[in-house]
Amino acid sequence: MTRRVLIADDHSLFRDGVVTLLEAEGMEVVGEAADGEMAVELALKLKPDLVLLDIHMPKKNGLEALREIRAQLPDAQIVMLTVSDDDENLFEAVRNGAQGYLLKSLNSHGFLASLRGLERGEAALSRKLTTRLMSYVASTTQIEENKPLGLEMLSERELELLKLVALGYSNKLAAKELNVSANTVKYHMKNILRKLGVKNRAEAAAYAVTAGILRDMES
Amino acid sequence: MQIIKVSYFLIFLMLRIVILSRGSIFAAGIARRLGEREDVEMVRLVDVRRDDVLDQVRGLRPSLVILDATDAIACQRLSVAGILNAVPGVTLIQVDPRSDQIVIFKSVEKQAARVNDIVAAFHDVSTELCAGI
Known part of the structure; x- marks a missing residue:
């Protein structure tokens, strides 16, 4: 049976390219939305089998649209198709019921293979994102048990941030240094505090120095 | 004679297109879309990771x-x-789907014997570009 697809992306040129690719793959693109509001409206009206949602869209972002569509259409498959490889967006999308999270930088073969995998009940995720998601699940599971986890449980990115904190960087400066948003830094910082079992960034910095985290940098 | 002229005109307009990419979703999509056009003779995706790409x-x-x-x-x-040096006379269009913008580059070779020829060439090219819009 032909899969009916709705695509939501505010960039029409990109949308046009994806539509062509999907149609060549035998799918029927039943609707195109240029913003989040339109995505929700069309999804409820057209009831597609698959919804491809960009995250950064005017009026309503893709994550909000995801929540609304998921609430109304529990059987629809929803995949985020975005430039954002921000962990926070990935985790939020999965928490809100997205069956996939694909980056626009993916090659066309990988993209189409991921969409075909959805039909077999597989999640549409790259290996890299799957690994990050599993680390996140593992860390949050242990956090719920209220156990301080130590430096070894910090992700590579969290360790980088902790080093910067120990060097006295503010969130804003750390965000600039790591080339991520201030919100992402806040998110990582929250995880660091939980994993280390400390109350604030000063305690985290002290923990880092005591644990010798800056030693490699000094030598 | 008229038929020959028309045929020549059609052949002249047929586009041979090369898309430089790693085979991204976007590039593969526009390659397919362009391939559906009647005025396109050929569309090829060339992988930019090749050493001999040019x-x-x-x-x-x-x-x-x-x-x-x-x-x-x-x-x-x-x-x-x-790219312009590798294929003289070619038109290069850089497409940015993040902003729905394209930037057009075209190399034109002209003789310039005097400094004023540079300004004249600029006006010629500007007029040609404006005529094409």
């Missing part, structure tokens, strides 16, 4: 080269000047 492009004798601006590897490895 030789490949030259060998395909394109009239239009499209560069995917979102493809970081393509933009790192290939300069606009490099």
Whole structure:
């Protein structure tokens, strides 16, 4: 049976390219939305089998649209198709019921293979994102048990941030240094505090120095 | 004679297009869309990771080269000047799906014996570009 697809992306040129690719793959693109509001409206009206949602869209972002569509259409498959490889967006999308999270930088073969995998009940995720998601699940599971986890449980990115904190960087400066948003830094910082079992960034910095985290940098 | 002229005109308009990319979703999509057009004779995706990428492009004798601006590897490895030099006379269009913008580059070779020829060439090219809009 032909899969009916709705695509939501505010960039029409990109949308046009994806539509062509999907149609060549035998799918029927039943609707195109240029913003989040339109995505929700069309999804409820057209009831597609698959919804491809960009995250950064005017009026309503893709994550909000995801929540609304998921609430109304529990059987629809929803995949985020975005430039954002921000962990926070990935985790939020999965928490809100997205069956996939694909980056626009993916090659066309990988993209189409991921969409075909959805039909077999597989999640549409790259290996890299799957690994990050599993680390996140593992860390949050242990956090719920209220156990301080130590430096070894910090992700590579969290360790980088902790080093910067120990060097006295503010969130804003750390965000600039790591080339991520201030919100992402806040998110990582929250995880660091939980994993280390400390109350604030000063305690985290002290923990880092005591644990010798800056030693490699000094030598 | 009239028929010959019309045929010549159609052949002249047929586009040979090369898309420089790693095979991104966007590039593959526009390649398919362009391939559906009647005025397009050929569309080829050339992988920018190849060492001989410019030789490949030259060998395909394109009239239009499209560069995917979102493809970081393509933009790192290939300069606009490099592409225009590799295929003289070609039109290069850099397409950026993040902003729905295209930037058009075209190299035109002219003789310039005096400094004023440079300004005259600028006016000629500007007039040609404006006429094309």
